[in-house]
Amino acid sequence: MKEEKISIRYFGIKWNSKTDGKGIRTVIYLQGCNQSCPWCHSPHSQPQISPILLNPDYCSRCRYCVNVCNQNVHFIQENKHYTNSEACLSCGNCIEHCNNSQNQNSSLNALYLPTKETTPYELFQKVQPQLSLLKDIGGVTISGGEPMLQHKALNHFLSYCNSHQIHTSVETSGGVPFYYFKSIHKLVKHWLFGIRPVAKEYSKYVANINTVINNISRLSRLTKNITVRVPLIKNILDKPIQIKKIISVMHQNNLSHIELLPFNPYTDHYYKAMGNNFSLQGNCSPDNKNVDTITDLLESENIKTKIIQIK
DSSP states (O other): OOGGGOOEEEEEEEEEESSSSSSEEEEEEESOOSOOOTTOSOGGGSSSSOOOEEOGGGOOOOOHHHHHOTTOOEEEETTEEEEOGGGOOOOOHHHHHOTTSOOSSGGGOSEEOOOEEEOHHHHHHHHHHHHHHHTTTEEEEEESSOGGGGHHHHHHHHHHHHHTTOEEEEEEOOOSOHHHHHHHGGGOSEEEEEOOOOOGGGGGGSOOHHHHHHHHHHHHTTOSOEEEEEEEOTTTSOOHHHHHHHHHHHHHTTOOEEEEEEOOTTTHHHHHHHTOOOSSOSOOSOOHHHHHHHHHHHHHTTOEEEEOOOO
16 A cells, blocks of 8 residues: 555644653644544544634634635624534635634634644654654654544554654544454554443443443453543543443453543533534533542552543
8 A cells, every 4th residue: 555645634733741651742633533422622623624613812803704705604793703613614715814814823823724634654754853852751642533543544654653663652432443453553552442331321422332342352362551541521431330340341351551531621612612512511520539439449459540630
């Protein structure tokens, strides 16, 4: 397979993460996801290409975007800018005509399309200088979205990393055919694997738990370098019965490391930027007592537990 026929899509790069694998990591977030978790803090990562994002603090309400968009994505009411992200074709025409979106620093743009498309080699060239600095103290982590959906392009990218002795981690929710894993597992040094036996009413939004368990069981026969990751979402994924299910899966596959991810309090940011409402209401974070109970339960089963702090 020739690389010139393969592209890779990503929507962000975090250069110095201490919470996404061993040591200090460069994290690349690949575009596209086959799930729609209600607590997702990157809803713009779910489609193959992100819709337009709006930062109203930098919008002057000049209406240029309203005038040039044939899809009626933009509208101004009571001097406030709104967007209809479902109608967006991600063409970027509004950005070209926006006086406040010409700065390459996206945080200063009124309008922004985060999805970038390039080749695996060009992406590697972009991050290689930083990876060279991290070579002895960390590496690269591929996250998403669901990065396994781009497993063919990922194979090329990880091959470049391996040829330069860069430590590689991949984060996945596990809801893809197993041959995706088999195609790249020799290139991955460490996996961050999500297990989410959610409350029944939310099961339609996440990967089928049986598929996930089957995949992690088969993957664990190939490598034990797997850390389980679980988002702790109040009343959705924080009950002892759910944690016991995860413990059972880990014991069955001789896995002993887990990371708990408390709810991200900044989750609604990208929903607002897309012009959507965040579906979950109220405080979605379990209280400290409940987190302590979960941690004690895991550690009583000889599972090494780490709580990832949101920064």
